[in-house]
Amino acid sequence: xxxxxxxxxxxxxxxxxxxxxxxxxxxxxxxxxxxxxxxxVMLAVFAGVAVAAPAFxxxxxxxxxxxxxxSGLPLGLSWAHPLGTDAxxxxxxxxxxxxxxxxxxxxIVSNVTSIAVGAAVGLAAGFFRGPVEAVLxxxxxxxxxxxxxxxxxxxxxxxxxxxxxxxxxxxxxxWAYPARLVYGEVLRLRHRGFVEAGEAMGxxxxxxxxxxxxxxxxPLLVTYSPLNAASAVVFEATLSYLxxxxxxxxxxxxxxxxxxxxxxxxxxxxLLVPAVAILLITMSFLLIGEGLKARNPDLRRVSWLGx
Amino acid sequence: MARTLIRRIxxxxxxxxxxxxxxxxxxxxxxxxxxxxxxxxxxxAAVLENIRIQLHLNRPLIIQFLDYFGExxxxxxxxxxxxxxxxxxxxxxxxxTTGYLALAGVIAEVIIGGTLGIASTLYAxxxxxxxxxxxxxxxxxxxxxxxxxxxxxxFRLHMAPVTGGAGLAEIVLPALTLGLVGAPWYAQIVADQLxxxxxxxxxxxxxxxxxxxxxxxxRHVMRNVLSPAITMIGMDLGAYLSGVVTVEVxxxxxxxxxxxxxSLQNLDRPVVMGTVIVGxxxxxxxxxxxxxxxxxxxxxxxxxxx
Numbered sequence: 001x002x003x004x005x006x007x008x009x010x011x012x013x014x015x016x017x018x019x020x021x022x023x024x025x026x027x028x029x030x031x032x033x034x035x036x037x038x039x040x041v042m043l044a045v046f047a048g049v050a051v052a053a054p055a056f057x058x059x060x061x062x063x064x065x066x067x068x069x070x071s072g073l074p075l076g077l078s079w080a081h082p083l084g085t086d087a088x089x090x091x092x093x094x095x096x097x098x099x100x101x102x103x104x105x106x107x108i109v110s111n112v113t114s115i116a117v118g119a120a121v122g123l124a125a126g127f128f129r130g131p132v133e134a135v136l137x138x139x140x141x142x143x144x145x146x147x148x149x150x151x152x153x154x155x156x157x158x159x160x161x162x163x164x165x166x167x168x169x170x171x172x173x174x175w176a177y178p179a180r181l182v183y184g185e186v187l188r189l190r191h192r193g194f195v196e197a198g199e200a201m202g203x204x205x206x207x208x209x210x211x212x213x214x215x216x217x218x219p220l221l222v223t224y225s226p227l228n229a230a231s232a233v234v235f236e237a238t239l240s241y242l243x244x245x246x247x248x249x250x251x252x253x254x255x256x257x258x259x260x261x262x263x264x265x266x267x268x269x270x271l272l273v274p275a276v277a278i279l280l281i282t283m284s285f286l287l288i289g290e291g292l293k294a295r296n297p298d299l300r301r302v303s304w305l306g307x
Numbered sequence: 308m309a310r311t312l313i314r315r316i317x318x319x320x321x322x323x324x325x326x327x328x329x330x331x332x333x334x335x336x337x338x339x340x341x342x343x344x345x346x347x348x349x350x351x352a353a354v355l356e357n358i359r360i361q362l363h364l365n366r367p368l369i370i371q372f373l374d375y376f377g378e379x380x381x382x383x384x385x386x387x388x389x390x391x392x393x394x395x396x397x398x399x400x401x402x403x404t405t406g407y408l409a410l411a412g413v414i415a416e417v418i419i420g421g422t423l424g425i426a427s428t429l430y431a432x433x434x435x436x437x438x439x440x441x442x443x444x445x446x447x448x449x450x451x452x453x454x455x456x457x458x459x460x461x462f463r464l465h466m467a468p469v470t471g472g473a474g475l476a477e478i479v480l481p482a483l484t485l486g487l488v489g490a491p492w493y494a495q496i497v498a499d500q501l502x503x504x505x506x507x508x509x510x511x512x513x514x515x516x517x518x519x520x521x522x523x524x525x526r527h528v529m530r531n532v533l534s535p536a537i538t539m540i541g542m543d544l545g546a547y548l549s550g551v552v553t554v555e556v557x558x559x560x561x562x563x564x565x566x567x568x569x570s571l572q573n574l575d576r577p578v579v580m581g582t583v584i585v586g587x588x589x590x591x592x593x594x595x596x597x598x599x600x601x602x603x604x605x606x607x608x609x610x611x612x613x
């Protein structure tokens with residue numbers, strides 16, 4: 001950060017000169033930080049795998065003759081089975097591809113649902129004030145005070161296993177934080193000139209909320225959503241690991257890790273393969289989040305200590 | 308200050324009651340018959356009916372609800388269906404066990420995260436490396452870190468026990484898991500706060516006065532890190548005490564989270580309710596304590612934001 005302070009930029013530079021080019025490059029780097037590019041590329045790869053999952057083989061086919069060692073143990077990495085096989089002789093690569101598909105669907109759908117619910121609650125609470133605000137924010141407090149995993153396990157008992165259950169649980173638990181976030185932002189914006197001007201001109205409440213407040217809240221949500229998606233991927237894996245999300249034989253990175261745990265002492269790749277996949281998916285979302293944050297000029301600061 | 312405090316306490320009590328009501332209702336919609344869970348091999352309907360009468364399960368929902376909350380206000384969480392003893396006596400020792408782990412975990416995250424944060428702010432050369440470490444730790448679920456540690460130190464190096472329990476040797480890996488997963492958050496806060504402080508006018512003044520760097524760092528800069536870190540510690544203690552379910556499951560740590568998972572499987576409603584309520588109380592209480600401490604350390608935060 002210190003390096004940006006010194007050397008005041010020359011007032012004018014020749015058009016088309018090296019300086020302009022360098023500044024163009026700097027401007028592009030500020031719009032597209034390396035973290036953002038890396039995250040987007042990684043995410044695109046995972047999206048591709050998710051879409052093309054069937055191309056990686058059948059995740060349910062148990063190959064009990066060639067898929068297991070003579071003593072009946074899972075196979076390690078080989079050309080026939082690039083990521084080995086699991087305890088039932090199923091191709092780990094095919095299961096991985098389908099597990100990634102599950103994670104991506106959960107990340108996208110529950111990210112949208114939880115943020116939409118949270119934003120609606122926060123906007124309504126911040127905008128209407130009075131009793132609406134009191135009730136909505138106390139409900140949000142309840143949402144924030146819920147012991148996450150325990151509440152998830154209780155809700156899981158109400159539904160049959162599968163994708164819908166995971167998405168419902170994540171939405172039910174993940175809406176409260178964005179609600180809090182949006183609420184705070186609306187309170188901050190409410191007394192800004194443009195909102196008061198709208199009110200003075202007789203604009204309706206809905207019009208102020210949708211045309212003046214929502215556009216300011218949108219960037220906040222865009223910055224928050226990669227983090228939310230990353231948490232959703234992690235939470236899906238956690239739920240499926242605990243048997244409260246997606247159950248076998250359907251592949252999910254979480255239940256694959258659970259399978260891997262029982263083979264921990266003799267086939268560690270069954271734990272490591274899905275673990276690395278979760279790591280990379282979550283990391284791609286976090287990189288995007290970091291990249292979006294790096295684009296925010298408000299966050300640039302320069303140290304007075306010169307280091 | 309007193310008004311803010313009373314407001315906060317009132318909101319906290321409302322939140323805990325809300326959680327209790329929600330948990331009660333959810334528990335009753337969960338399919339499954341506790342009587343059958345208690346006597347799985349009972350053949351006659353009369354036996355099952357007898358159990359239901361004993362547990363007052365035959366009464367209308369609203370009566371059960373009023374009963375439960377009447378007792379709750381007297382501090383009574385009911386009696387376990389399965390273990391036939393009071394829920395409080397089941398939960399308290401488990402809460403203590405989880406408490407040790409929570410404390411060890413928070414200490415681990417503060418040490419690891421604080422080191423990472425300070426290193427990345429003060430030593431520019433380390434910044435990229437620390438960012439990579441942070442990102443990796445942030446991207447890993449708790450149970451994955453736990454299992455990988457178990458695989459390396461338990462199964463491969465035979466340095467740590469793999470059988471579960473709540474002793475001094477058993478606490479190392481779960482605490483390290485919590486520490487590693489929590490560390491990036493602390494690193495982030497510390498780095499953020501340090502950068503903020505280093506760019507502030509009072510540090511400029513201190514530099515202009517000719518104070519030595521070391522003095523400025525310790526007397527002016529580090530103090531500002533304390534207040535957000537304390538908020539974070541409070542949030543974590545609350546969250547961990549409400550059950551570090553996955554870590555407890557992975558390592559077989561007999562805490563409140565493991566109790567909740569077992570009770571959920573046995574349809575032991577009073578115990579599940581008890582753990583959820585105690586968990587919510589922990590979350591709310593520690594957040595409150597953290598807020599009060601922060602107001603004390605940093606009077607600027609005295610005003611209530613919301």
